[in-house]
Amino acid sequence: MHKASTDELRVIHRIGNVSLPVGNGGPLVPPLNPSYLFAARSENVLWDIVENRRILLIGHTGTGKTSLIEQVAAHTNQGVLRSNMNGQTTVGDFVGFWTVKGGETIWVDGVLPTAMREGLWLIVDEVDFAEPAILAVLTAVLEPGGRLLLKEKGNEVVVPHPSFRLFATANAVGAMGEYRHLYQGANVMNEAFLDRWRVHQIDYLSPANEALVLVRTFGERLTPAMAQTLASIAADCRDAFAREDLAGAFSTRRLLDWTELMLRTSDPELAAGSTIYAKVSAEDAALIRNIIRHHIALED
Incomplete structure (x- = not known):
């Protein structure tokens, strides 16, 4: 008698032609927008999510880059964390930091190790505004295997949960570079960094x-x-x-x-x-x- 494997037992949800695994739910699942339209532009992004690619969505502001990922997560009951590179986000916010609580020194994970450990999806919004130290951390996670070394925590290695996915959005990199002057403060992303992502250009809906x-x-x-x-x-x-x-x-x-x-x-x-x-x-x-x-x- 055939014994079903764990993969076979895992619940899936179909969006268009793509079957995606269903997450574990929780308070970090984005609200479902019943009117949201998964246009044809979505299909390759969906396949890349299934294949656990690191996904960078580029395009003008307001084209729905972040909402695309959030609505996929909403349909698949998947928790999401967002980190906006608005100039206020520090390396400590992103990776983690030591603090004192109740007279005891404790480590607090940032959004990246939290998402990796708990199998959440992490969206790094406006990555082209991120400071170099954060980009350096991201580059390490984008490597094959994608493990995170927490040097500040005695070189602890964070191994990503199988459900962890990493996304980023940007307005003015790669094919959108000609519009950089419209987005003051955006940094140039070099090809070595971009080559670690699967890059999708998201245009406005027709x-x-x-x-x-x-x-x-x-x-x-x-x-x-x-x-x-x-x-x-x-x-x-x-x-x-x-x-x-x-x-x-x-x-x-x-x-x-x-x-x-x-x-x-x-x-x-x-x-x-x-x-x-x-x-x-x-x-x-x-x-x-x-x-x-x-x-x-x-x-x-």
Whole structure:
């Protein structure tokens, strides 16, 4: 009689054509977004997760790099830690540090060894803003075997749990390097570092897919035609950003926020005031208003 192996008994969850193992749950599992769309761009990322590749997602801000990983985790009941390289994250936060508690000196793991030991997924957001010491730590974990040496803790070696996965996001590296001037403070990532990652460029959703997301989110409150119009406005704003006519990008999150308030107020211009115009310069607001007027008749 055949005895099922541990691998055979492990529960899997299917997303599109890819079957992923289900995690152990817990409070670190991201909330599920039932309206989220796993577009065609997702499939190779999913396969790389299954194969335990180190994954670097690059693209403009607001393209959904982090949300892609979080929604995969939400669907597979997998806990996630995030570390944002915003200039405030130190090597101690990332790796760990000694501290005194109750008169006793104890070691506190940072996010990296915590994720490795507990089989969590770690997302290093904006890795192109990370300080060199953190990049050096990451480089060691990216090597085959991926073990972490805690020199500060007597050279303890952290062996990754089989469920551990490592992700990073960046705006201006590799194929996105030509946009580095749009992301002040971003560091140049050398090829040796990039070669240790499987790099995926994540673009904005197509207008058709973004319209579908709007319909899935708001249901009968939003007609398909209006959803397509709003998605086209977002696409035109992104084209303006790529031409550097706009200083900032137009995320799907911003589009959803605008749409929600628009449905509540029945006034696209009023809704845009607090969801779009107030967040940008007067010049950008004027240009975005013109783009909106090209698609929707607004009252003066």
